[in-house]
Amino acid sequence: MGALEIRGLRKQFGGVAALAGVDLTIVEGEILGIVGPNGSGKTTLFNVITGVHKPTAGSVTWRGRDMTGVPAHAVSHAGIAHTFQQAMAFPGLSVFENVQIATEHCRSTADFPWPTPDDLIGFTGLQALRHETAGVLPFGSLRLLGIALALATRPALLLLDEPAAGLNDKETTALVDLVRQLPGHGISVCVIDHDMSLMQRLCRRLVVLDFGSKIADGPTAEVLADPKVLEVYLGGAL
């Protein structure tokens, strides 16, 4: 049994089913990738797991505990963190104050590898920007700050929504190195991105969503070779 079990998850926005009954398991210690065309329900899936939206139907179970429709702050205290597609921080506050606030509301867990704000600022390589106001950070640094904030909650599962969007090659490589370290520290990862080379470098398992339904789930190489995936996701072009 996986750490996170999603069964028959539906999310209806008016007449549109953003999620049309998704089953998904995230296994403890893995880095799972989720891909799909725009509007396929990837971000909605994260939003429903993390309590931003309440699901229309279905269930989310986290380590045996029912988490369906639990509010966002309680999801965070249960050990699920997420970063936002639009790299989000507290723009008017300094980098240090941003991370400090996040650490002050973390759940209580024993031996977390980065207990203090400065540990997290160090781990994400933001030392030089410690006193800067988050609102003026370059985009790549803002993404890293977003990850530092999510990690500050001491998660056991980290959901990353397009963490490499807008990053250059060097920054993307740094991000891959950073994310790869997380399972070793007891943090499972689930990542949404459009960058296939990033996904191949990060994830052993890939899930493909299309129109709110899961159309493929398996080892990354197999999924990317699946004719159905090529047809739907890449328009048959490859």
Place this chain on the structure above:
Amino acid sequence: MTDSRSPLRGLVLTLVLFALLALVPALGPSNRLLSLAITAGINIVALYGLSVLFGQTGILSMGHAALVGVGAYTAAILARDLGLDFWAALPCAAATTALLAAVVGFPSLRVSGHHFVILTFAFGQLLTIVLTNGGDFTGRATGLDLGQPVVLFGMGLDPLPQFYLLTLGFVALAAIASWAIVHSRYGRTLRAIRENEKLAASLGINVGRHKIGAFVVSGVFAGISGVLLAYFLRHISPSQFASFPSIYLALMVMIGGARLLLGPLAGGILVAFLPELFALDPVQSRILYGICLIAVILLLPNGVIGGLLDLWRRLVPQRDPAERTSSNPARAGREG
């Protein structure tokens, strides 16, 4: 919060300023001036609460005078029915106002932004109606009288210079309390909500609870301000706590600068003394307040004090790079 390196310096400077203001009665000011200063001071106590709500949490209340009114009526009713004096009324009024703020805040803060502003405005109007129609209990439109002055160590504080010092003492306490909140973990939590509610929630902050909490905290300040007002005027009536006084309180905190320790002080003093300075009648001063508000929103998003600080930073070159972070355009642009 502007200068995270030396928050204590800001507090000490402010307290020195209060010490200087305590010397004012020794200069033999007119009763008119003292009376205006006391009125300003009573407002400033409420403004320090409003600065926690608006400056830190980013929530604007347009019904704050109603909370001041709850404090004032609590003091008057307790004095009349139970013979409680000023000092006993303080905790009771603070508790009553806090409770009412929670009752109003709980449903109101489920909506955000402008909707909350409208709800607080409606609450202010509602309170006026309740007070006017409360029969003998609230004294109807005539209001209530307070028989007893404030007594401290057996000495009546009725003369204006004494009441001025009493008010100044409460202003100083309010400033210290607001400073302590701003620089605490709780203050940081409120700022996180102001900056990005969605992110704050995702980091484990119970946004709804803390917003109500900030409203309750600002209610305590308002309640104490109300007790002072009741004992200063010795007569209170519903119209004092209607919509215009509420709008003035919001205006004062915006003009002074809601995020800075000296902001409420400057806002309260400016709004109290401007009409006096230019010899304006009430209608003219309302026009002037309106112009001031527009000017502040457009030109000085951090209020008069924020504008002065920015000017100071521009004139005096900064040596410490950490200092720079507080005056950048991104921050100024975030001000509501």
